[in-house]
Structures are given as structure tokens and as C-alpha cells.
Amino acid sequence: MRLIQFENTHGQRQVGVVEGSQLSVVKATASTRELALSAIRAKHSLQEEVSKRGTEAGPDYAALLQNRQILPPLDHEDPAHCLISGTGLTHLGSAAARDKMHQHDGEVEAGMTDTMKIFKWGIEGGKPAAGQVGAQPEWFYKGDGSIVVRPGSDFPVPAFAEDAGEEPELTGLYVIGDDGLPCRLGYALGNEFSDHVMERRNYLYLAHSKLRFCAYGPEMRVGELPRHLSGMSRITRNNEVIWEKEFLSGEDNMCHSLANLEYHHFKYTQFLRPGDVHIHYFGTATLSFADGVKTRPGDRFQISLDAFGAPLENGIGEGMPALGIGQIKAL
Structure with missing residues (x-):
């Protein structure tokens, strides 16, 4: 699994899972750090935490890169x-x-x-x-x-x-x-x-x-x-x-x-x-x-x-x- 952090069109922070040219956005998650701390406290993996929260279809990855909306992961x-x-x-x-x-x-x-x-x-x-x-x-x-x-x-x-x-x-x-x-x-x-x-x-x-x-x-x-x-x-x-x-x-x-x-x-x-x-x-x-x-x-x-x-x-x-x-x- 490969994760990114990015800013959406409203300037809000989100976490995405890279799946080809499109992203799957992790639901109810504003940062990788928050996601990780929840996984640590629940004593399971980061992948399991993403699966638990679920994902939804996200924006075009190349466009986010082009527009410099990608944050450090x-x-x-x-x-x-x-x-x-x-x-x-x-x-x-x-x-x-x-x-x-x-x-x-x-x-x-x-x-x-x-x-x-x-x-x-x-x-x-x-x-x-x-x-x-x-x-x-x-x-x-x-x-x-x-x-x-x-x-x-x-x-x-x-x-x-x-x-x-x-x-x-x-x-x-x-x-x-x-x-x-x-x-x-x-x-x-x-x-x-x-x-x-x-x-x-x-x-x-x-x-x-x-x-x-x-x-x-x-x-x-x-x-x-x-x-x-x-x-x-x-x-x-x-x-x-x-x-x-x-x-x-x-x-x-x-x-x-x-x-x-x-x-x-x-x-x-x-x-x-x-x-x-x-x-x-x-x-x-x-x-x-x-x-x-x-x-x-x-x-x-x-x-x-x-x-x-x-x-x-x-x-x-x-x-x-x-x-x-x-x-x-x-x-």
C-alpha cells in the first residue's frame, strides 16, 4: 500500500491510497499521523486501520501533482x-x-x-x-x-x-x-x-x-x-x-x-x-x-x-x- 497526503479543492487536508491514476480517499481522516496513532492504539496495522475506516473515489493523482497539492506523506x-x-x-x-x-x-x-x-x-x-x-x-x-x-x-x-x-x-x-x-x-x-x-x-x-x-x-x-x-x-x-x-x-x-x-x-x-x-x-x-x-x-x-x-x-x-x-x- 502507498499513501499520500494532499489538499483538496477546498484547501482541506486528506489522506489518499494510490491506486493507479486515481486516488482512493480514506474516510474521516485528515492526516497520516492521526491514522497511525489510531492504528497503534488499536494494536493493528496501518492497512487494517485504512480498511476499518473505508475509502471512497478520489481525485486524479496526476492533477494533484501538477497543481502542487501533494503534501509530505x-x-x-x-x-x-x-x-x-x-x-x-x-x-x-x-x-x-x-x-x-x-x-x-x-x-x-x-x-x-x-x-x-x-x-x-x-x-x-x-x-x-x-x-x-x-x-x-x-x-x-x-x-x-x-x-x-x-x-x-x-x-x-x-x-x-x-x-x-x-x-x-x-x-x-x-x-x-x-x-x-x-x-x-x-x-x-x-x-x-x-x-x-x-x-x-x-x-x-x-x-x-x-x-x-x-x-x-x-x-x-x-x-x-x-x-x-x-x-x-x-x-x-x-x-x-x-x-x-x-x-x-x-x-x-x-x-x-x-x-x-x-x-x-x-x-x-x-x-x-x-x-x-x-x-x-x-x-x-x-x-x-x-x-x-x-x-x-x-x-x-x-x-x-x-x-x-x-x-x-x-x-x-x-x-x-x-x-x-x-x-x-x-x-
Whole structure:
């Protein structure tokens, strides 16, 4: 089952089940989060909750995408209660581009870079036996729900940004139950959107480079994730493709199990606040930046993967104002 959230012609939020070119609208439901919390409390699956509520014929899916009425497939009415985070160096092949960034003039200082050390730890211990804790991955905070851009819309770019680059990834979508336990609702395509020029300058700037807008969706895939996933990441400029490349995901293409990545995020008790939403990016091995692409306002990203239905598309907007020097007040 694949779910979306959208705005109808009256501006009201609804949840839809994707069934070909048409949607089936879930009755008496205004959000995926509400649907999920009801399912958790009833101790049954999301599919069962949808079946219990019933559906009715809905609008044309392509028209909603065209009109940018599609919302992220999971969010929170209070953006402060939606946490965006992620992990890096999780995919086989993800270390090469990162390692180049973190060398100096092509030379490794004092042996292996920290990038390669973390990647090696993942290769050796990222897929532990069931019930065991594996190697800890790289982790980053990206922001709260206020940085999420709906599918189809443009990414705002801070005035101080040095780069506006895509990162095609899978995301895990979670709600924390009343008992404080996280519940994964499903997965969605994601564009993690980062400043790779800043990151390349020094790996300690990784945290800065991640504080950018992001997108995920348009659909949430509910159920088991295939172990091998092959998709395409594209950039168009003036309606022409200027770069495209296959990206691989799924556990067969990763050095960490999804369970291990989830554990190392949710082991922190501050992430277990009942009712909160978490969107977690699982990493990538494919970046246009690594191939020397320099994006600019007006470019558009497209991330597609057949198992996730419609592609995730977003553009690069114009620069947005930033806080100026001397604008911080003292009381």
C-alpha cells in the first residue's frame, strides 16, 4: 500500500491510497499521523486501520501533482514536533566521494581519514546478528518540520550557501506511540539537499552543511522494503537533462542494516516523546557534486524509484535573506 497526503479543492487536508491514476480517499481522516496513532492504539496495522475506516473515489493523482497539492506523506501540525535527521556512510560505495572531500590536496594525513574509519567500522559491524547492537553510524541533525518542502516546490537557498546539491535517499517515517516506543509507518523517497562545498572544506563542517531545507515523498510505501532497490537521480536545466545517474539502496547495497540505523537513532530518550514524528534519511552513494556538477537557481531535481510510485521532484529557488551581522540584540 502507498499513501499520500494532499489538499483538496477546498484547501482541506486528506489522506489518499494510490491506486493507479486515481486516488482512493480514506474516510474521516485528515492526516497520516492521526491514522497511525489510531492504528497503534488499536494494536493493528496501518492497512487494517485504512480498511476499518473505508475509502471512497478520489481525485486524479496526476492533477494533484501538477497543481502542487501533494503534501509530505507524514508530518505534524506543530513543526517543532517533527524531527528531521539522518545517517551517512551507510551505503557500499558511499565512502569514495566523501573520502575525496576529506583529504588535503589529494593526500591522506596521518593514514586513514576519519571518513574511511567510520565506513570500515560499518563494513565490519553494521549488520549485527538479530538482537545484537552493531557499529554506530555517522549521524546528523537536519532540522524540524519547518524545513520540509512539499513535493514539486522549490528549495529556498540561504544567502550564505556555497552549494545547493541533491542527495537521493530513502527515508524512514515514524510516529512515537503513547508508550514512548517508535513505530515505523513506512518509507519514502527523499532529497536531503546539502551544501557540499562547505562540507568539503572540513568534515567538521558537516553539521553546518546539513542545516538546509529538504523534501520527501510524494508517497509513503507501507510494508516490507525490497532488499535491492535501483533508482535514477536527474537534474534538468531549461527542460534538458544535464546530469543523471543510477542510485542503489536497500540492505543488499548497504553496510548497515536498517534495524541498526534505527536503533542508533532511537536509543536516545529525547527522541521518544509520545506523538512526535521523525523523518530519518538513510544515506546515499550518489551525488552530482562528486561528478563536478554545479547547480544553480532554476535547476530541477528528479528522484525516481519504481517501488515508490511517482518520482520526487523539486527545484532550486532564489536565495533567501539571512540574518545580518549586528542584528542580534542584547536585552
